[in-house]
Amino acid sequence: xxxxxxxxxxxxxxxxxxxxxxxxxxxEYGLPQVTLGTILLAMVSGLCMACFALFKRGGPNVMQSVxxxxxxxxxxxxxxxxxxxSLYVFNALIGSRLTAASVLxxxxxxxxxxxxxxxxxxxxxxxxxxSTTSYPFMLLLNVVVFxxxxxxxxxxxMGTLHRLTIAQTEPLDTFILDEGPEPAxxxxxxxxxxxxxxxxxxxxxxxxxxQNVKIVFRIWVxxxxxxxxxxxxxxxxxxxxxxLPFHWFRLxxxxxxxAVTVAARHLFGG
Amino acid sequence: xxxxxxxxxxxxxxxxxxxxxxxxxxxxxxMDFRTLIxxxxxxxxxxxxxxxxxxxxxxxxxxxxxYSAIKVPxxxxxxxxxxxxxxxxxxxxxxxxxxxxxxxxxLLAAQAGMTIILLSFAPFTLLWYVSCSNYNAAILFNxxxxxxxxxxxxxxxxxxxxxLLARDRRHRFLLRVWLVTYAxxxxxxxxxxxxxxxxPWMATYFLRRDAWGNAYEVMFRMLMR
Numbered sequence: 426x427x428x429x430x431x432x433x434x435x436x437x438x439x440x441x442x443x444x445x446x447x448x449x450x451x452x453e454y455g456l457p458q459v460t461l462g463t464i465l466l467a468m469v470s471g472l473c474m475a476c477f478a479l480f481k482r483g484g485p486n487v488m489q490s491v492x493x494x495x496x497x498x499x500x501x502x503x504x505x506x507x508x509x510x511s512l513y514v515f516n517a518l519i520g521s522r523l524t525a526a527s528v529l530x531x532x533x534x535x536x537x538x539x540x541x542x543x544x545x546x547x548x549x550x551x552x553x554x555x556s557t558t559s560y561p562f563m564l565l566l567n568v569v570v571f572x573x574x575x576x577x578x579x580x581x582x583m584g585t586l587h588r589l590t591i592a593q594t595e596p597l598d599t600f601i602l603d604e605g606p607e608p609a610x611x612x613x614x615x616x617x618x619x620x621x622x623x624x625x626x627x628x629x630x631x632x633x634x635x636q637n638v639k640i641v642f643r644i645w646v647x648x649x650x651x652x653x654x655x656x657x658x659x660x661x662x663x664x665x666x667x668x669l670p671f672h673w674f675r676l677x678x679x680x681x682x683x684a685v686t687v688a689a690r691h692l693f694g695g
Numbered sequence: 696x697x698x699x700x701x702x703x704x705x706x707x708x709x710x711x712x713x714x715x716x717x718x719x720x721x722x723x724x725x726m727d728f729r730t731l732i733x734x735x736x737x738x739x740x741x742x743x744x745x746x747x748x749x750x751x752x753x754x755x756x757x758x759x760x761x762y763s764a765i766k767v768p769x770x771x772x773x774x775x776x777x778x779x780x781x782x783x784x785x786x787x788x789x790x791x792x793x794x795x796x797x798x799x800x801x802l803l804a805a806q807a808g809m810t811i812i813l814l815s816f817a818p819f820t821l822l823w824y825v826s827c828s829n830y831n832a833a834i835l836f837n838x839x840x841x842x843x844x845x846x847x848x849x850x851x852x853x854x855x856x857x858x859l860l861a862r863d864r865r866h867r868f869l870l871r872v873w874l875v876t877y878a879x880x881x882x883x884x885x886x887x888x889x890x891x892x893x894x895p896w897m898a899t900y901f902l903r904r905d906a907w908g909n910a911y912e913v914m915f916r917m918l919m920r
Contacts, residue, residue: 437787538788545780549880552777556887557909577788624790624865 428455429462436537439625442585447592451527452534452585459537464498466540471497473547476554477563478665489665492673496660497543501536503660504653515644519637522593531585538625539578546570560666567664575653580626583642587634654681699737702730703811706804710854731803736768738810743767743891745817749824749833750895759893762901766888771806774881782873789865798866801855802873809848816840830894837892886910 432455435441441454474497475490513528523531553566634642657663658681665671679687706726747763750756779799786795823836859866885891887910889903 434787437784438792439790541784542781542788545784548777548780549876552880553883553909556883557912559909559912562909562912581788624788626788627790 429458429465432458433462433466433537433541436534436625437541439627441534442581442588442625444588444592444629447589450522450524450589450593452530452589454530454534456530456533459533463501463533463536463540466544467498467501468494470540470543470547470550471495473544473551474554474567474663476551477557478667480555481665481667482558483667486665486667486671488671489662492671493663493665496663500653500656500660501539504649504656505532505536507656508648508652511648512645515648516641519641521590521637521641523589527589531582531589534585535578535582538581539574542574542577543570546573558667560664560668563664575650577626579646579649582645583634583638584626584628586642587632587638588629590635590638591629591632657681658684699734702726703734703738703807706731706734706807706851707811709804710851726800726804728800728803731800731807732772734807735771735803735810738807738814739768739771740764742810742813742817745814745821746837746891747893748821749830750893750899755899756893756895759890759899762899763891763893766891767810770881770884770888771810774877774884775803775806777880777884778873778876781876782869785869785872789869791863791865791869794859794863794866798856798859798869801852801859804855805848805852808851809844812844812847813840816844830892830896833892883910886913 436452436454436459440446441452446453471494472490475493478486478489478493509529509532512532513525516523516528550566550570554563557563659674661675662669662672709726741764743766744760744764746767747760750759752760783792783795786792786798820837820840824833827833856866856870860870886908887902890897893899
């Protein structure tokens with residue numbers, strides 16, 4: 426129980442992604458524990474979202490809240506399942522040295538950044554879910570919360586991808602210093618002191634992301650974003666419109682992007 | 696009783712530069728979290744009680760005093776608690792969790808300072824209540840008092856958060872994130888917990904019968920009208 430928290434904490438604090446820990450070309454952490462932890466945290470955030478259905482006027486909608494708790498982890502892992510093959514192929518095509526296993530580890534680690542953010546913001550989501558009756562407001566609030574988690578997760582992904590390339594191309598002993606003892610006063614080291622207290626989102630000073638890293642990252646963001654949005658559309662409803670009866674899934678109509686276009690046309694008077 | 700007042704006094708002076716000298720008077724180091732939370736509870740409770748006297752103290756309205764007294768510390772502390780988990784995760788992600796204890800202490804000190812300043816303004820509020828019986832004016836006056844107390848307490852916040860800001864620019868970003876989160880939750884919390892002043896023409900309830908709603912939705916609708 427505690428071990429998954431510790432492992433996720435190592436990723437959050439940036440310990441798992443220090444350059445000296447990436448020398449083998451992959452992020453070292455306990456994959457089963459972190460996977461379990463991300464699922465649990467996703468369920469916690471699902472529970473916070475489900476408060477809207479639980480505390481709605483005219484009695485709780487228990488089935489909807491169960492569905493929400495199950496659907497949030499499902500959303501992330503199904504997106505991973507659908508996108509993983511193409512993400513790996515793009516990555517290999519561009520000439521990166523990451524193996525399939527280390528790509529998987531990298532993506533799960535990004536989940537381990539997104540889920541704690543989602544679950545922590547869940548306190549606020551739950552509070553608004555309990556006190557608010559407005560369905561559109563909750564919808565927008567949840568979109569904002571998921572976007573915050575997504576942006577932080579992608580930041581982590583970009584930073585770590587960059588670090589992984591550096592750790593593999595630079596001579597190994599360059600990075601042993603950031604774990605070494607404090608330098609004596611007056612003595613200078615090659616590694617800037619910022620590395621010692623850096624979080625997982627910090628860039629490595631002095632190194633700019635190479636063109637390859639940027640290309641891989643852009644492709645990943647587009648693929649992951651598009652599939653994630655569409656997956657959320659397939660799995661809807663997450664909140665449950667209080668005016669509609671409960672269904673596990675809505676009818677297979679339209680798609681996320683069409684719905685956005687229709688809404689935009691509606692809004693701007695088409 | 697005198698222990699509370701002494702603690703309040705040393706909080707107000709903490710970190711200030713002594714007149715004419717470079718020495719800093721006291722620090723937050725000796726003040727623990729329990730003292731700070733205790734100060735918020737005690738001073739918030741007292742101001743809330745005085746704030747609730749608008750409708751009179753007799754009969755049904757007497758209970759409004761107790762309700763208002765409970766609501767002020769509740770508003771501050773529950774909002775703080777709800778904003779805390781995300782602040783913790785953001786601090787960790789940006790790599791400055793080591794400073795989290797100091798950061799939280801500075802935030803709580805500013806809150807406690809706010810309630811102390813609020814209570815020191817209570818005589819003005821009572822004078823206003825005595826001289827003017829307009830309910831809306833009483834609400835506006837109290838909003839102004841809360842706003843002024845919050846502004847004044849920024850001095851304490853800057854004093855105690857200052858060293859962190861000077862050390863690492865990431866703290867500046869985190870402080871902004873905190874203030875946005877806190878305000879976002881606090882506005883809804885304040886809306887939910889109304890009435891704080893208590894209309895003398897309405898029956899007394901802990902929460903309004905129609906309280907469940909959304910502050911931002913109401914605001915938007917008011918603006919659209």
